[in-house]
Amino acid sequence: MFEKRDGEERMDADPAAMPGDGHIVFIGRVASPWTRREDCPKNMRAARETGKPAAVFIDTPFRPGLRGLEAASHVIVLTWLHRSPRDLIVQRPRHATEAKGVFALRSPLRPNPVGLHVVRLVSLDIEKGEVGLEAIDALDGTPVIDLKPYFASVDAVPDATVARSGG
Amino acid sequence: MFEKRDGEERMDADPAAMPGDGHIVFIGRVASPWTRREDCPKNMRAARETGKPAAVFIDTPFRPGLRGLEAASHVIVLTWLHRSPRDLIVQRPRHATEAKGVFALRSPLRPNPVGLHVVRLVSLDIEKGEVGLEAIDALDGTPVIDLKPYFASVDAVPDATVARSGG
Numbered sequence: 001m002f003e004k005r006d007g008e009e010r011m012d013a014d015p016a017a018m019p020g021d022g023h024i025v026f027i028g029r030v031a032s033p034w035t036r037r038e039d040c041p042k043n044m045r046a047a048r049e050t051g052k053p054a055a056v057f058i059d060t061p062f063r064p065g066l067r068g069l070e071a072a073s074h075v076i077v078l079t080w081l082h083r084s085p086r087d088l089i090v091q092r093p094r095h096a097t098e099a100k101g102v103f104a105l106r107s108p109l110r111p112n113p114v115g116l117h118v119v120r121l122v123s124l125d126i127e128k129g130e131v132g133l134e135a136i137d138a139l140d141g142t143p144v145i146d147l148k149p150y151f152a153s154v155d156a157v158p159d160a161t162v163a164r165s166g167g
Numbered sequence: 168m169f170e171k172r173d174g175e176e177r178m179d180a181d182p183a184a185m186p187g188d189g190h191i192v193f194i195g196r197v198a199s200p201w202t203r204r205e206d207c208p209k210n211m212r213a214a215r216e217t218g219k220p221a222a223v224f225i226d227t228p229f230r231p232g233l234r235g236l237e238a239a240s241h242v243i244v245l246t247w248l249h250r251s252p253r254d255l256i257v258q259r260p261r262h263a264t265e266a267k268g269v270f271a272l273r274s275p276l277r278p279n280p281v282g283l284h285v286v287r288l289v290s291l292d293i294e295k296g297e298v299g300l301e302a303i304d305a306l307d308g309t310p311v312i313d314l315k316p317y318f319a320s321v322d323a324v325p326d327a328t329v330a331r332s333g334g
Binding site: 012045076 | 176178179180182185186187188189190191192193194210211212225228229231232233234235236238240241242243245247249256257265266267268269270271272273277278279281283285287310312313314315316317318319320321322323324325326327328329330331
């Protein structure tokens with residue numbers, strides 16, 4: 001499933017086997033319609049286009065942290081993509097002609113496998129720990145490590161560009 | 168410095184003392200003009216307004232991961248705010264009249280202290296591991312755990328709102 005493609009490079013030392021500089025704790029889980037990797041939308045735009053809602057369920061001790069989140073129209077969900085290899089430092093995405101560094105890609109295979117999802121908040125039930133979302137591009141059961149309110153003043157750069165490379 | 172204010176709540180168990188569900192490795196460090204917390208801009212807008220550039224220095228084994236990042240006009244920098252308490256689940260920011268859950272705030276005090284910074288990329292020297300940035304709202308020396316290219320199509324929500332509460 002994660003076979004190496006032409007031009008890809010692995011690190012000499014695997015971050016998964018390195019001593020940690022810090023530890024993360026799971027605060028909850030994604031609930032989404034996606035149970036198989038091949039069905040999971042590849043990005044948030046594709047996720048929204050499915051029209052399928054999703055949710056994050058926050059574990060009991062962390063639920064007071066949701067207080068006031070209803071004021072935000074959009075939230076940033078940080079997930080932990082714990083099933084992905086962490087040592088593939090140069091990658092060639094399927095259909096790409098060129099290999100690129102992992103930090104130039106949004107691949108789930110990263111030295112620190114943090115996924116970032118900007119999503120519309122549709123409901124909030126703090127007692128149940130349920131954060132209703134318009135959609136999400138993450139597998140059902142994916143661990144969640146943080147939620148942040150999205151602030152357009154600092155997070156929205158509508159004119160940001162990514163130049164096309166050879167691919 | 169981190170005294171508890173009225174209305175604030177601590178978790179019964181401190182995430183800093185919980186067994187980790189996963190570990191992070193530092194991939195580099197922020198270089199910024201900010202060496203004291205009281206001088207550090209409180210958000211990216213304030214950081215940009217200082218007109219002071221910054222950088223991220225990526226450690227040698229991770230530098231191949233930068234290949235191709237120069238195509239992006241903006242990058243998302245994820246930092247690890249390792250000096251902050253992790254158990255303050257409800258917080259009252261200075262000058263706020265109301266306490267809020269940590270997930271409704273961009274406070275550095277979080278169960279998983281991941282900082283998120285959307286920044287303009289101004290230069291890239293892969294050999295030196297130097298990622299030049301327009302500015303950053305992070306202290307000099309802050310550990311970096313990930314860089315991602317910013318994609319306006321999925322990351323920019325210019326009409327996102329946060330309703331004002333009592334404060």
